[in-house]
Amino acid sequence: MDNCLMVDKLYKAYGSLTVLDNWNLTISKGQRLVFLGPSGSGKTTFLRIISRLEEPSSGVINSFDQKIGFVFQEPRLIPWRSVKDNLLFVNQHGDYQDILGRLRLTGFEDYLPSQLSGGMRQRVNLARALITRPDLLILDEAFSSLDLRVKASIMEDINQLWQENRFTIIAVTHDLKEALCLADRIIILSGRPSKIIKEIKVDLGRDRSFSSPDLLQLESELIDIMCSTQPEV
Amino acid sequence: MNSFFKGIIGIVVFIAIWQVLALIINKSIIPAPAETLRLLAEFIFSSRILLVAWETAWKVFLVLLLVMIIGMPVGLFLGLSDTFYDMFRPIIMLIQAVPVISWLSLVIFAWGIGWKSPVFIAFLSLLPVSILTTVSGVHNLDKNLLEMARLYQVPGARILKDIYLGSLLPFITAILDVSIGQAWKVILVAEYLSGGSGLGVEILRMRMIFDVPGVWALTLIAVLLGIVTERLIKLGLRRLSSQWTIA
Numbered sequence: 001m002d003n004c005l006m007v008d009k010l011y012k013a014y015g016s017l018t019v020l021d022n023w024n025l026t027i028s029k030g031q032r033l034v035f036l037g038p039s040g041s042g043k044t045t046f047l048r049i050i051s052r053l054e055e056p057s058s059g060v061i062n063s064f065d066q067k068i069g070f071v072f073q074e075p076r077l078i079p080w081r082s083v084k085d086n087l088l089f090v091n092q093h094g095d096y097q098d099i100l101g102r103l104r105l106t107g108f109e110d111y112l113p114s115q116l117s118g119g120m121r122q123r124v125n126l127a128r129a130l131i132t133r134p135d136l137l138i139l140d141e142a143f144s145s146l147d148l149r150v151k152a153s154i155m156e157d158i159n160q161l162w163q164e165n166r167f168t169i170i171a172v173t174h175d176l177k178e179a180l181c182l183a184d185r186i187i188i189l190s191g192r193p194s195k196i197i198k199e200i201k202v203d204l205g206r207d208r209s210f211s212s213p214d215l216l217q218l219e220s221e222l223i224d225i226m227c228s229t230q231p232e233v
Numbered sequence: 234m235n236s237f238f239k240g241i242i243g244i245v246v247f248i249a250i251w252q253v254l255a256l257i258i259n260k261s262i263i264p265a266p267a268e269t270l271r272l273l274a275e276f277i278f279s280s281r282i283l284l285v286a287w288e289t290a291w292k293v294f295l296v297l298l299l300v301m302i303i304g305m306p307v308g309l310f311l312g313l314s315d316t317f318y319d320m321f322r323p324i325i326m327l328i329q330a331v332p333v334i335s336w337l338s339l340v341i342f343a344w345g346i347g348w349k350s351p352v353f354i355a356f357l358s359l360l361p362v363s364i365l366t367t368v369s370g371v372h373n374l375d376k377n378l379l380e381m382a383r384l385y386q387v388p389g390a391r392i393l394k395d396i397y398l399g400s401l402l403p404f405i406t407a408i409l410d411v412s413i414g415q416a417w418k419v420i421l422v423a424e425y426l427s428g429g430s431g432l433g434v435e436i437l438r439m440r441m442i443f444d445v446p447g448v449w450a451l452t453l454i455a456v457l458l459g460i461v462t463e464r465l466i467k468l469g470l471r472r473l474s475s476q477w478t479i480a
Contacts, residue, residue, distance in 0.1 A: 090385035
């Protein structure tokens, strides 16, 4: 399988504060990778580095010239632009009607962000990332503020779109259900300075609803792993 | 009671106070409202006075235009560059602090009587407000939106139109709020002191012949024109800016 991203001896520090400590990682194209780790473990910093929003202190990132779609934690929609215009802002030739249809937003093209619910704004955030036809979709705790029902519905949409387009997904989250619903591979991080301490393969097949017995079983195993690897605060 | 009727009551109260003051104070300082308003009506229908008012009005429009098309790009540039902002801020503060009368003394030697002196002085008085307000607008921009645009490699022209203009709109409105009334006042003073033509010169002429009701009537015309200008410009701005408005 071709590689989407290769990370070699990645190190990031802000002054004397080390955030990422010697990360080595290879991500294949079409893979769904989720990072789980405590707050301050550098998950978002890593996403910002691979998106070229920040420079690493040292180390090499090979990202193979791909288009990136980034779903931010907060929607970052232009408040005075409609849903349609927010999508066209990043890709003027994108098929916004198709994307909005896929994300159950048909009929809301001309709405302003302030006229939408939190869940709908995050769907627009996702739609904006997808309209660029990304090779790599990055999710930065994108659904942490949403209620379970909305979150499950968006996860279902992402998995459906992934089945059709097979883009690579890299996500960070605190939510174990969200991680299991989305991932082929979960990487568990230590506290700061953050290291990769464990990798778990997730083989759940296509049924990844939050209530599926296999997912619940894996969640309980993941809780044990997290408790044994994360220090008590 | 709606705000229109409240406004009418306010005007009636103002005229009543004016009438009382006119009875108490020397008539050559405060003329009776009836006399002033009669003269105002006469002036409004006088083609000569309307022409004089137009002489002042176009200078005001020219100053506002110059302030916006020069002050905003300069403010945008200084807002984006901390180095240049730190370099030029003292100069801008200095320009802002110089009294109108000092500018007038200087430019009257250069240009003498005519339209250039009032326009230049009003422009210099308002330019710092325009620049510094735009700089504040740029400093208040949502950095997350700019980062999002950078991530998606959105072209600069689209960022300027969709993010910068929308974010700066409240600041543009604030610049106009301050500038319209100020432009009328400074132009009138500059006309009064440097001569040429316009309402300021006409007020000077009335004062020279001790026509106090005439001075007051011309002042009311200037006030009314200031209000009308503000309304017209804001209406135009509202139409132009409707695409950047948050419902």
